[in-house]
Amino acid sequence: GIQVEQSPPDLILQEGANSTLRCNFSDSVNNLQWFHQNPWGQLINLFYIPSGTKQNGRLSATTVATERYSLLYISSSQTTDSGVYFCAVSNSGYALNFGKGTSLLVTP
Amino acid sequence: ETGVTQTPRHLVMGMTNKKSLKCEQHLGHNAMYWYKQSAKKPLELMFVYSLEERVENNSVPSRFSPECPNSSHLFLHLHTLQPEDSALYLCASSQDRGPEAFFGQGTRLTVV
Numbered sequence: 001g002i003q004v005e006q007s008p009p010d011l012i013l014q015e016g017a018n019s020t021l022r023c024n025f026s027d028s029v030n031n032l033q034w035f036h037q038n039p040w041g042q043l044i045n046l047f048y049i050p051s052g053t054k055q056n057g058r059l060s061a062t063t064v065a066t067e068r069y070s071l072l073y074i075s076s077s078q079t080t081d082s083g084v085y086f087c088a089v090s091n092s093g094y095a096l097n098f099g100k101g102t103s104l105l106v107t108p
Numbered sequence: 109e110t111g112v113t114q115t116p117r118h119l120v121m122g123m124t125n126k127k128s129l130k131c132e133q134h135l136g137h138n139a140m141y142w143y144k145q146s147a148k149k150p151l152e153l154m155f156v157y158s159l160e161e162r163v164e165n166n167s168v169p170s171r172f173s174p175e176c177p178n179s180s181h182l183f184l185h186l187h188t189l190q191p192e193d194s195a196l197y198l199c200a201s202s203q204d205r206g207p208e209a210f211f212g213q214g215t216r217l218t219v220v
Contacts, residue, residue: 004150031207041145041196043211050207086151094139094164094205095153 002027006087006099013077013106021072021102023087030091032063034072037084037101046072046085077106111135114199114212121189122220129184129215131199139163139204140182142174145196145214157182158204189219 003026013019025032034046047054047061049070054061058077063070074081084103088096112133121127133140142154156164157176171193173185182199196216202209 031205033208035211041198041214041216043198043214045208045210048208088151088209090205092205094141094156094158094202095166096151096200096209098151100150 001095002029002089002091002097004087004089004097004099006085006102008102009100010103011105013104015077015079015106015108017077017106018073018075019077019104021074021085021087021104023070023072023089023099025068025070025087025089025097027068028091029065029068029089031096032070032087032089033096034061034070035086035088036081037086039083043086074104077104079106079108082106112199112201112210112212114197114215116215117213118216118218120218120220121186123189123191125189126185126187128186129197129199129217131182131184131212133180133182133199133201133210133212135201135203135210137201137203137210138179139202140176140179141200141202141209142182142184143198143200143211145198147195151198154184186217189217191219194218 035043051065084101088098139158155174175183199212
């Protein structure tokens with residue numbers, strides 16, 4: 001399957017700071033999603049972004065498919081942004097291949 | 109509010125018990141999935157059903173038995189589990205192979 005690498009594995013921010021999370025993948029993809037896993041375990045859809053740039057409030061994402069990476073930007077971080085951020089990809093099959101995630105802690 | 113609902117949210121079971129996890133999707137999708145999330149490991153696909161037929165089975169032990177009676181419901185029947193099967197089990201749905209999958213809240217399973 002496609003290999004997905006996320007960096008950094010862990011990140012601690014003070015409230016109000018900005019951050020960039022990275023996702024590298026090993027093959028061409030036709031589906032790329034970013035998720036936020038809250039402390040209760042639920043995966044919240046952030047972006048469906050196999051290519052291009054999208055923004056939603058304080059979050060934005062960019063995928064450069066030709067170079068096989070995607071970036072998730074979090075601006076003016078809040079404590080509620082804490083949790084694990086996952087990148088997941090697929091390229092024709094049903095299954096999503098997940099990275100190991102970036103664990104984010106935003107402190108007051 | 110999620111379009112994919114899982115019950116129960118938490119389950120503790122002994123190794124000789126039989127239990128079932130339930131998933132229901134209200135999104136009109138035709139594909140449903142079970143994923144397993146163990147501590148310190150990426151989410152792993154277990155099963156995929158499309159139009160109520162199993163289309164992927166990712167080398168999962170037979171003590172896990174899926175059932176998809178219709179395109180809105182998916183079950184995972186559990187029997188004689190091992191402590192290492194303790195994990196978060198997540199259900200998801202999508203329309204065919206994409207473009208986007210949506211997940212339920214998960215069932216946190218502990219096998220004692």
